[in-house]
Amino acid sequence: MPPLPTEDIKIVIRPKGALHITKIGSPVVTTAILQAAELTEEESLEDTICPNMQQNIVVVSTPDPDHADRYARIRSIQVNGVTHEVNAYETAAEHTTKGVIRGIPLTDTPQQIHNNIVTARNPTALAAKRIASTTTVIIAFDGPDVPYQVRYGPTLLPCSLYRKQIDICYQCGRLGHRMDVCPYPNNKICRGCGARNPPADHSCDPKCCLCGGPHLTADKSCTARYKTPYVIRKRIGERRATSQAIDQAAGPSTLDTKARSRSRNQDKGRRSRSRTSSRSRKQRSRSRSASASGSKSTYNTKVSFAEKLKGTSPKGRNTNNTQAAPPPPLPDNPEIAQLKRENAILRDLLTKLTQEVRALKETQTLTPTPTAQNAPAPSQEAPLPPAPKRRALQDGATGQPCCPRLRPFWDADGDIPYFPSWPTLIKAPSFGSGTAEAFTRNNRSSINTYVNIPAALMLFYSKKPTTPLPHSPVYLQGTSQSTQQIRR
Numbered sequence: 001m002p003p004l005p006t007e008d009i010k011i012v013i014r015p016k017g018a019l020h021i022t023k024i025g026s027p028v029v030t031t032a033i034l035q036a037a038e039l040t041e042e043e044s045l046e047d048t049i050c051p052n053m054q055q056n057i058v059v060v061s062t063p064d065p066d067h068a069d070r071y072a073r074i075r076s077i078q079v080n081g082v083t084h085e086v087n088a089y090e091t092a093a094e095h096t097t098k099g100v101i102r103g104i105p106l107t108d109t110p111q112q113i114h115n116n117i118v119t120a121r122n123p124t125a126l127a128a129k130r131i132a133s134t135t136t137v138i139i140a141f142d143g144p145d146v147p148y149q150v151r152y153g154p155t156l157l158p159c160s161l162y163r164k165q166i167d168i169c170y171q172c173g174r175l176g177h178r179m180d181v182c183p184y185p186n187n188k189i190c191r192g193c194g195a196r197n198p199p200a201d202h203s204c205d206p207k208c209c210l211c212g213g214p215h216l217t218a219d220k221s222c223t224a225r226y227k228t229p230y231v232i233r234k235r236i237g238e239r240r241a242t243s244q245a246i247d248q249a250a251g252p253s254t255l256d257t258k259a260r261s262r263s264r265n266q267d268k269g270r271r272s273r274s275r276t277s278s279r280s281r282k283q284r285s286r287s288r289s290a291s292a293s294g295s296k297s298t299y300n301t302k303v304s305f306a307e308k309l310k311g312t313s314p315k316g317r318n319t320n321n322t323q324a325a326p327p328p329p330l331p332d333n334p335e336i337a338q339l340k341r342e343n344a345i346l347r348d349l350l351t352k353l354t355q356e357v358r359a360l361k362e363t364q365t366l367t368p369t370p371t372a373q374n375a376p377a378p379s380q381e382a383p384l385p386p387a388p389k390r391r392a393l394q395d396g397a398t399g400q401p402c403c404p405r406l407r408p409f410w411d412a413d414g415d416i417p418y419f420p421s422w423p424t425l426i427k428a429p430s431f432g433s434g435t436a437e438a439f440t441r442n443n444r445s446s447i448n449t450y451v452n453i454p455a456a457l458m459l460f461y462s463k464k465p466t467t468p469l470p471h472s473p474v475y476l477q478g479t480s481q482s483t484q485q486i487r488r
Contacts, residue, residue: 001050001052001059002050004048004050004059004061005048005061005063006094007063007094008048008061008062008063009061009062009063009065009068009090010059010060010061010090010091011059011060011061011062011068011071011072011088011089011090011091012057012058012059012060012088012089012090012091013033013057013058013059013060013071013074013077013086013087013088014057014086014087014088014180014181015029015056015057015058015077015084015085015086015181016084016085016086016087016180016181017082017084017085018182018183018185019056019079019084019181019183020056020183021051021053021056021057021058021183022053022056022183023183024079024080026051028079028080029051029058029077029079030049030051030058032077032078032079033049033058033060033071033074033077034049035077035078036074036076036077036078037067037070037071037073037074038070039067039070043067044062044067046062046063046064047060047061047062047064047067048060048061048062054176054177055167055176055177055178055181056177056181056182056183057177057181068090071088072088072089072090073088074086074088075088087180089129092126092127092140093126093140095142095143096126096140096141096142096143097140097141097143097144097145097146097161097229097231098138098139098140098141098146098161098162098229099138099139099141099146099147099150099159099160099161099162100131100136100137100138100139100159100160100161100162101136101137101139101150101152101157101158101159102135102136102137102157103135103157104130104135104136104137104152105135106133106135110129110130113128113129113130113137114127114128116152116153117137117139117150117151117152119151121151122147122150122151124141124142124143124145124147125139125140125141125142125150126140126141126142127139127140128140138162139159144231146159146160146161146162147159161229161231161232162229163226163227163228163229164226164227164229165218165225165226165227166210166218166224166225166226166227168191168217168218168225169182169184171185171188172184172185172187172188172189173188173189173190173191173217174189175209175217175218190202190204191206191216191217191218192204192205192206192207192216192217193205193206193207194209208222208224210222210224210225211223211224249333249336
């Protein structure tokens with residue numbers, strides 16, 4: 001059927017009495033329906049009457065609720081002077097989903113069923129209707145979801161998604177319509193083998209036309225007699241469209257990856273099955289491995305879907321000996337274009353940063369750095385000999401002091417002049433006092449510090465007596481006369 005306006009109200013009219021809509025004609029049936037609804041052609045200009053030839057029913061779509069009530073009250077129509085009974089009812093809206101509950105007593109009337117289900121305790125339930133003369137009730141819920149539990153009065157019943165059965169006529173044995181609207185009551189076929197007008201004692205090997213199983217077509221044991229609900233088909237279609245859009249945006253490399261992963265999984269399955277063969281059946285395992293290798297080589301010669309798109313064989317040769325056609329252009333997508341621009345900007349920035357880092361490395365390479373070769377070599381001079389003993393410094397080899405200017409500072413015993421510890425200040429003697437008496441103090445029991453010869457020389461040759469010695473914290477305080485006396 002063609003798509004009808006989603007906001008309109010749909011009314012289904014099912015004619016009875018072997019009324020064949022295809023043979024009679026759609027305009028004749030439309031006129032009969034308008035007469036039964038007491039509507040003129042001018043009043044029904046906004047209405048749409050569409051016959052379904054396969055199911056032998058008529059679907060009326062109207063935006064007017066008053067017209068919908070008139071169509072739903074039709075109980076019979078008159079076609080070519082013959083009255084035919086019909087069953088008219090309103091279908092569920094486009095935004096609803098159907099669920100079923102089971103075990104409803106046959107004694108409950110349609111009004112009782114409606115009052116027990118369409119309540120505040122079932123907020124999404126819109127309508128409820130019994131399926132023929134069974135204990136199963138169909139419930140229309142608002143939205144795409146069906147609740148797991150439904151309250152039927154005070155009783156809590158499980159609810160499942162409604163799956164419509166494929167229409168099968170148990171009167172003529174054909175698919176596509178039900179027995180109440182069968183247009184071929186006198187032309188029957190066998191549901192098992194398809195023989196026309198079989199006798200009463202007809203026997204055959206049945207084969208289902210839906211699943212191919214050894215049973216009658218659309219039998220209760222057939223697993224293919226239920227249609228996939230529209231909600232499920234819609235979700236599957238949305239997922240398929242999303243995956244196709246992602247594959248197109250990713251390009252042909254994704255198809256190659258999927259094909260390779262699929263082939264690898266199949267090869268792994270073959271290897272695992274071949275490895276599980278028992279040792280007691282070596283000959284059979286060898287034959288199986290040979291057949292598996294043959295099938296594997298055959299499989300390798302096949303061309304995958306990605307290779308068909310590229311026009312190449314598994315070995316990389318062109319199957320058609322022609323140049324492969326370029327892939328189709330991708331549809332313009334503003335988001336993809338924005339991502340491409342951002343990637344280009346980031347790529348340029350990365351290139352600039354790489355060049356700057358390379359320039360810095362080259363600059364560091366050109367700048368000489370101190371190495372072990374350029375570093376000043378340590379002095380190779382011989383180590384200083386140990387300090388000579390005091391007696392060796394007395395006169396040396398000639399029996400005279402080492403320095404003539406230090407001769408007055410040796411005492412009678414020839415010892416080195418002693419300076420006190422460095423927090424103590426040495427006061428120079430006044431003019432007329434002996435220098436040897438002022439500086440030569442030898443206390444052998446408490447000697448703990450000696451002044452080396454370079455420090456003493458700097459002390460004696462210093463111009464400013466108050467200047468501290470470079471290597472000793474000893475200060476000299478006195479008059480210029482005493483300083484001159486010391487220098488002499």
